[in-house]
Amino acid sequence: MSDRKTGTPCPPSPEVPPVCVIKEPLVRITKRGTVTRKQKLLVYVTGFVLALLLGALLLLIIGKNPVNAYLNMVTGSFGTKTSSAETFRLAVPLLIAGIAIAFAFKMKFWNIGGEGQILAGAILSSHVVIAAIHAGAAIGTAPLHLLMISAAIAGGALFGFLPAFFKTKWGTNETLFTLMLNYIAIEYINNLKQLKSWQPPRTTFPKIINFKDALGQIVLPKVFGVHIGWIFALTLALAAFLYLKKTKHGYEIAVIGDSLNTARYAGMNTRWIQIRTLLISGALCGLAGYFQIAGADYTLTETTAGGVGFTAITVAWLSKLNPFIMIPVSVFIAMLKKGSLAIQSTMKIPASAADLLTGIILFFMLGCELFLEYRLVFRHSQTKIEEMLEEVSA
Amino acid sequence: MQEFQEPAVDHVVEMSHICKNFGTVEALKDVHLELRRGEILSLLGENGSGKTTLMNVLSGIYFPDLGEVRINGTPVAICEPRDAFALNIGMVHQHYKLVEVFTAAENIVLGLPGALTINRRALARHVREIADRYGFRIDPNKKVYDMSISEKQTVEIIKVLYRGADILILDEPTAVLTPQETDSLFEILRAMKKDNKSIILITHKLNEVLAVSDRVTVLRKGEYIDTVETCDASIQSLTDMMVGRSVSLEIDRPIIGDKRPVLRITSLTCLTPDKTRALEDVDLEAYGGEILGIAGITGSGQRELCEAITGLHPIAGGAILYKGYVNGFEVEENIVGKSPNEIARKGIALAFVPEDRLGMGLVPSLDMVDNIMLKSYKQRKSFLVDRKTPQKVAERLVEELEIVTPDVFTPIRKLSGGNVQKILVGREIDSNPRLLIVAYPVRGLDINSSYTIYRLLNQQKERGVAVIFIGEDLDVLMEISDRLLVLHSGRVMGVVEPRRTSKQTIGLMMLGHQHPGQEGDKAV
Incomplete structure (x- = not known):
């Protein structure tokens, strides 16, 4: 040992006074028994109301009338036909990406790269469009869209495949991996912007051409004022539900999500199942990217995904990975988004209020889980204890 | 059921009316336990009878829903393990909680207040003192990953003794020991008892109860059944209390005449992930019937x-031959x-x-x-x-x-x-x-x-x-x-x-x- 001051950790002396805390703690948590459906609903509704109240408090602090703000959010998102259409348009990619992410999450594969997968789909789709533009539109509408869809699926699937491959081969961390891929996708778009062939003719401004102006065929038809992506999204919700509940694949995903060792024990090819599921997850995100390009934005920017890949995690989690519940949840989150844009213009409340409110709601909804599993117990009075003792002895 | 407290008996622990629910599961219902100074008390019960839960209440891991705990006659509330330490209660859990890359001595002082550095020599001396007093065999400088299960257990027990525990709780300590190791553990327990330590032994093995303890407290399905002097008990009487009815403890062993080989393993060798040998040259034959x-x-x-x-x-060497029958012919299939x-x-x-x-x-x-x-x-x-x-x-x-x-x-x-x-x-x-x-x-x-x-x-x-x-x-x-x-x-x-x-x-x-x-x- 060196000549520094050293010491031995002292064993406590045996004469420590034998009393530390005499009273039981004021509040403690204990496990709850079975919860009825009614109680469950009550907990969630309470959580939701509390979230709205906390949001209201924040609005009060910045000096705005919360009741007006909430009302304006609702009318701003569903008040007119156009605003409703806009809200549903926002919900489409949220629903598709939410379902996509649920596939991976069900397997406890923490894919937070929805953003990158959406962009990868959008990028490859755009490659097809640019190629078609330069080819002089010598291609039919249907083949063009088929090509775009295949490209989007390939792009998203590739971005899903990479983290799955590396995780199953070398045990890399999928969270970091998928997160990093997001940046690759974004920077790739920034790079495309610099390319002459991607820019509108006769400009040098780093911006990608508006596909609608250059090639009108890429615009997806609308049904009830929203591009047909919504029909696909609803069909997908049903298909995903059946896939997860009724097929062998869905069963394998459930087993792996619960216990990888059990899956191995059962003779499942765990590596391929994980890769396959991530291919699907990525491909669906890629499709969301295609719908953004062909149904909403008609161009490619680094904000084409616009945080949808991350918000989709909220959608998936709030719905407990159930594709059907994701339908109202994604519409609700789209409403918050659209509503906050509305109150930005009518009440001068920053649009980030929506993100804040979404965050608060998510926080409270996840908090509900605690109260479904546990309950708080306050310190009993002496008379109550005596009553309980008598009951027990009886 | 519960005897009146006689002033002559010196109770270090008294637990009364202890109740603990986990959700709808009633883990403990109105349970009592008294531990005298310098005795070995067996806490006997089947799996799920609440033995460990009761001891977790005593060591501060759970807080009871209801009930009173007295230590040396004073009512206390043990809210967390630290409170139990302060009351000189030490529990050795069934699953050891040691840091593998640390030595025995380092594990023993882990988490104790002390100076920035450790005086290893003084520490080792102190550990040896405790070991000698009760007859433990321990090398304070041995790393935990080099230790056998029983050595790890020794470290855990010395850890609580080092902290000054004089109420020791051992949760199923013999489950992982060989008969010889069990005997020497019991010797140590007797030595501690002579030193006026009070010991609670959680177990479901009846011959051990009879061999080492002074009294037995029996729990069944979370309920307190009775406490008896060990000298008045027998294997059958304890089983009946534990199960709640008379049970036969015989295991059948039918004899089968025709035995056909099903599996033959020859010189099987397997490596652990860090390339040490988990299995070496294992030969084995299993027969049908x-x-x-x-x-x-x-x-x-x-x-x-x-x-x-x-x-x-994964298998590093050897053969695993499964014998099957195809059209009445015996075939061997190597499944390596x-x-x-x-x-x-x-x-x-x-x-x-x-x-x-x-x-x-x-x-x-x-x-x-x-x-x-x-x-x-x-x-x-x-x-x-x-x-x-x-x-x-x-x-x-x-x-x-x-x-x-x-x-x-x-x-x-x-x-x-x-x-x-x-x-x-x-x-x-x-x-x-x-x-x-x-x-x-x-x-x-x-x-x-x-x-x-x-x-x-x-x-x-x-x-x-x-x-x-x-x-x-x-x-x-x-x-x-x-x-x-x-x-x-x-x-x-x-x-x-x-x-x-x-x-x-x-x-x-x-x-x-x-x-x-x-x-x-x-x-x-």
């Missing part, structure tokens, strides 16, 4: 052996290097009940139907799964094995350990195996469920199945096995006929001594 017991201290290669046979563990899926597709009827039921054999958050179809779901050609057939199997198993569950659609993690094990064993037996490997099949089960499992294994044996039974309770192994193979650090110490071998001999083999009359001649 017999139960081959495998004894050994936990971690002697049992898990690797099971997993190697079932295709879950094959995945579980390939083994199954070869038509090799192999069933495996792994030790970690919920971590390997079953899917805890899925229901019984989904768990039943775990191995058979692939057989159907369709893309969709068929839940009708497994549901019928599940319903049949519920009836045959008396599985207690609300219905077959309840997630199995909500069921008790015994019922979970019945589902697993039931599923494996239902696959009509020729070779059945079971690892610690009664761990954590109550007596009733344990005997159901023994009965099922014997039924399989009578059907002509080769059963490999990996166990930890030597008494049970010796009763149920036709032959008993003893493993020590991955090597076979010998195969013995359990009826003609003493428990002491087997204990010595578990500790690494070759069977005296058996060198070079392993088969019986």
